[in-house]
C-alpha cells in the first residue's frame with residue numbers, strides 16, 4: 001500500500017511532473033466510473049434521506065471500496081489523469097473543464113457541481129484555486145511546449161460569486177517568459193460578466209526536480 005501511494009519518482013527523469021502518458025487501461029467503462037463517482041459526490045452533498053437510506057448507501061459504497069482496494073496502484077500505473085480519450089483525462093480531482101487552443105490563447109468551458117458548493121449558491125473559493133491551477137498549468141505547458149513546470153504562486157481575484165450547475169467560459173494566456181519563469185493569467189466568465197480572474201507563476205523544473 002505504501003508504494004502505491006508514494007510512487008517511484010526517482011525512476012522518472014523529468015522529476016515528479018512528467019506529462020501524462022496516455023493509456024486505455026480501465027477499459028470502456030472507466031469514464032462511466034468517474035462520472036458515476038462525480039454524481040455520487042453530488043448526491044452525498046445534497047442528500048436529505050431517512051437514516052435507513054443512508055445506512056444502505058454507506059453499505060453499498062463500503063462494498064465498492066472493498067472491491068477496489070486490492071487494485072490500488074501508484075500514480076504512474078493508475079489510468080487516472082492518463083485517459084486522454086475521456087473528459088478531464090479521467091481525473092476525478094479536477095473541476096470539469098474542457099479546453100482547446102485558439103491561437104495564442106487557451107479557451108473553454110468549466111462547470112461547477114453541487115459537490116463544489118460553498119454557501120448560498122456560490123462555488124467554494126478553494127475549488128476556484130483547483131480550477132485555475134489546472135487551467136493556468138495547462139496554459140503554461142501547452143503554449144510554451146514544455147510540460148515540466150510547477151506552480152510557484154497562484155493569485156485569485158474573486159470578482160463575483162460563481163454559480164454551480166452552469167456552463168461558464170474560461171480564457172487564459174501567457175503574459176511573460178523570463179528564463180525558467182512563465183507568467184500566465186486567465187479568467188472565468190458567465191457571458192459578459194467576469195466572475196474570477198487569476199494570475200500565476202509557473203517555474204520550469206530542472207531535470208530530476210520533484
Ligand SMILES: CCCCCCCC/C=C\CCCCCCCC(=O)SCCNC(=O)CCNC(=O)[C@H](O)C(C)(C)COP(=O)(O)OP(=O)(O)OC[C@H]1O[C@@H](n2cnc3c(N)ncnc32)[C@H](O)[C@@H]1OP(=O)(O)O
Nearest residue numbers: 019133134137138141142145146147150151152153181203
Ligand atoms: C509539448 C507540451 C504539451 C504538454 C501538454 C501537457 C498537458 C497538460 C498536462 C498537465 C497540465 C496539468 C496542469 C496542472 C498544473 C498543476 C501544477 C501544480 O499544482 S504543481 C503543485 C503546486 N506547486 C508546488 O508544489 C511547487 C512547490 N515549489 C517548488 O517546487 C519550488 O519552489 C519551485 C519549483 C516553484 C521553484 O524552485 P526552484 O528551486 O526550482 O527555483 P527558484 O530559484 O526558487 O525559483 C526560480 C525563479 O522563480 C522565482 N520564484 C519562485 N517562487 C516564487 C514565488 N512564489 N513568487 C515569485 N517568484 C518566485 C525565483 O525568485 C526565481 O527567480 P529568478 O530566477 O531569481 O529571477
